[in-house]
Amino acid sequence: MIAFPNAKINIGLNITNKRNDGFHDLETVFYPVKIKDALEVVESSEMDFETSGIEIPGNPDQNLCLQAYNMLRKDFDLPNINIHLHKNIPIGAGLGGGSADAAFFIKLIDNKFDLKLTNERMEAYCRKLGADCAFFIQNKPVFANGKGDEFEDIEIDLSAYHLVLVMPQVHVSTAEAYLGVKAQTPKHSLKELIKLPLTAWESKIVNDFEPHILKNHPKIAALKKELKSAGALFSLMSGSGASVYGIFEEEVDLSFLEKDNLVFTDI
Incomplete structure (x- = not known):
């Protein structure tokens, strides 16, 4: 059985x-996009976890999909499985790729083994794995607050626009992202x-991580300027970075950015 987790x-x-508790409260709007991983599960005589595509750093035994399966196994009689994760969503990009993999994995296991889990119960499992993980269960635009795991439905549809995402060869750690930010109630x-109107977002909507991250990483700041110069109505760093997206009225040629960056068009 195969699923395609999206960013x-x-x-x-x-x-x-x-x-x-050491976490931060925040408010944000999560919007699903079409950059996707591929996740396959088959029953097996032994537990096995394989990956392909983009290399995933860290200990494979700590992958969120395996953590999710071990969590589900405490509550359900599940067999050994082979998991294959093909990674296409950039890592360390602020796109929630690992959280998406875990949430889609839980949905896949629920479907494959007929666990009859409600959305609410699957979201409860996800909240144990990561702040934004639960978003991917229903996978629709939401206003998120709390740690990023409390949701309210919102009406927003960007399908009439062209969304482009650029991932530079830059790493921004979560520790660095939060080190330079000051918590405050927004006006x-x-x-x-x-x-x-979307045309008003550029002067009103911000990412509190941007000021110090753009200062510390000129390549990210330069990408924002490039997207604006190319005609983006709105451009912002996603999450704690390092990816930057632009929203355009029309399709745009950004091939000049492909030399040093990953460029995803029509996301």
């Missing part, structure tokens, strides 16, 4: 509070700003 972008991101909630 997300953040349309705005405000860090609103530093919590006592206007993103839940209201997102209702403005």
